[in-house]
Amino acid sequence: MANEKTREHARAVITTISEETNQEVIKNYEIPTLYDLETAQETGFAVVLTVSTKYDYTSDVLKMWQERFHADDYMIRVRRNQLRLRFNVRF
Numbered sequence: 001m002a003n004e005k006t007r008e009h010a011r012a013v014i015t016t017i018s019e020e021t022n023q024e025v026i027k028n029y030e031i032p033t034l035y036d037l038e039t040a041q042e043t044g045f046a047v048v049l050t051v052s053t054k055y056d057y058t059s060d061v062l063k064m065w066q067e068r069f070h071a072d073d074y075m076i077r078v079r080r081n082q083l084r085l086r087f088n089v090r091f
Contacts (some may be wrong), residue, residue, distance in 0.1 A: 004070050005089050007031050010047045013068045024052050034088060044090035047071070051084050 010031055013060050018026050028050040043077045051057065057076075062085065066074050071087035078084070 005044070007045060009088070010045070010069055012091065013065075014047070014049070017065065022052075022055070026051055034090065042091075044088065045059060047087040047089065049085045049087075051083050051085055053081070057083075057085070068074055 007063075014026060026049055030048045031045050032048065033045050035041065036043050053069055061073055062076075065085070066087055069087045069089055071089045074090050075086045076083070077086065
């Protein structure tokens with residue numbers, strides 16, 4: 001089985017989610033690198049989705065997206081009226 005913990009896989013998942021949902025759901029995304037601060041080694045990446053506040057995102061939806069990204073966990077953050085979902089994908 002191919003390693004699905006890649007940025008390319010994450011971009012494909014984002015495309016799939018956009019196709020399955022209203023096109024306005026994902027407004028923007030970024031995929032920053034995660035580092036271990038003690039060793040400065042790359043430990044994975046995060047998928048940060050800026051999503052529309054017009055819709056509800058149930059725990060079932062967030063868990064499903066977490067599984068699709070093969071993420072270890074997720075966080076929800078509101079900043080300057082922007083709703084951001086962060087999925088941490090560790091190697």
